[in-house]
Amino acid sequence: DSGVTQTPKHLITATGQRVTLRCSPRSGDLSVYWYQQSLDQGLQFLIQYYNGEERAKGNILERFSAQQFPDLHSELNLSSLELGDSALYFCASSVAKGGGNYNEQFFGPGTRLTVL
Amino acid sequence: AQSVTQPDIHITVSEGASLELRCNYSYGATPYLFWYVQSPGQGLQLLLKYFSGDTLVQGIKGFEAEFKRSQSSFNLRKPSVHWSDAAEYFCAVAAPSNFGNEKLTFGTGTRLTIIP
Numbered sequence: 001d002s003g004v005t006q007t008p009k010h011l012i013t014a015t016g017q018r019v020t021l022r023c024s025p026r027s028g029d030l031s032v033y034w035y036q037q038s039l040d041q042g043l044q045f046l047i048q049y050y051n052g053e054e055r056a057k058g059n060i061l062e063r064f065s066a067q068q069f070p071d072l073h074s075e076l077n078l079s080s081l082e083l084g085d086s087a088l089y090f091c092a093s094s095v096a097k098g099g100g101n102y103n104e105q106f107f108g109p110g111t112r113l114t115v116l
Numbered sequence: 117a118q119s120v121t122q123p124d125i126h127i128t129v130s131e132g133a134s135l136e137l138r139c140n141y142s143y144g145a146t147p148y149l150f151w152y153v154q155s156p157g158q159g160l161q162l163l164l165k166y167f168s169g170d171t172l173v174q175g176i177k178g179f180e181a182e183f184k185r186s187q188s189s190f191n192l193r194k195p196s197v198h199w200s201d202a203a204e205y206f207c208a209v210a211a212p213s214n215f216g217n218e219k220l221t222f223g224t225g226t227r228l229t230i231i232p
Binding site: 002004033035042043044045048056058090092102104105107108109110 | 148152157158159160161162165167206210212218219220221222223224225
């Protein structure tokens with residue numbers, strides 16, 4: 001158990017709908033990352049938040065958005081869903097102390113999204 | 117931008133035999149290097165990492181990896197595999213920065229099957 005929790009574990013929805021995925025980081029971790037794992041794109045970085053602010057952006061579609069709340073949990077919002085959005089969405093967290101030291105990212109178990 | 121190549125999509129090994137999983141990266145300098153394992157239905161677990169120093173790094177579960185700058189490689193090895201090692205293995209890189217916690221860029225993964 002990494003200490004990172006994600007809800008829900010599974011989500012089945014229809015095209016055109018909107019869903020929200022939730023991530024609670026490990027206690028004390030300030031940084032949250034979202035990754036998408038799909039059959040055609042592999043594992044790719046979507047977005048990173050640090051202490052409530054967006055830190056880095058990857059291959060995240062405009063239909064997707066995220067935020068990190070004052071209690072440090074994060075939500076990934078996916079709208080106007082398409083069949084191709086079906087994937088496993090991982091959240092990871094890290095202390096992100098900076099100072100040139102790399103701190104390990106701990107991954108949650110993921111949310112499997114199926115768009116029908 | 118950095119990239120990672122894992123040339124072997126699927127490898128089958130007999131239990132007790134040795135294992136080597138290949139990973140090549142593309143980056144202008146020496147990146148941070150990682151190997152993660154993903155068991156079915158599970159999240160990603162860090163096996164080992166390389167930041168600098170000794171080019172042979174030891175990880176969990178009896179795995180080791182060797183960084184070879186001249187070949188831009190970071191191959192994962194295990195002297196004797198166990199049936200429980202059957203999983204998907206991902207090589208990943210991150211670009212060093214002053215902040216210290218950059219995104220991970222993953223390879224496409226190698227699925228390891230163990231036969232009795």
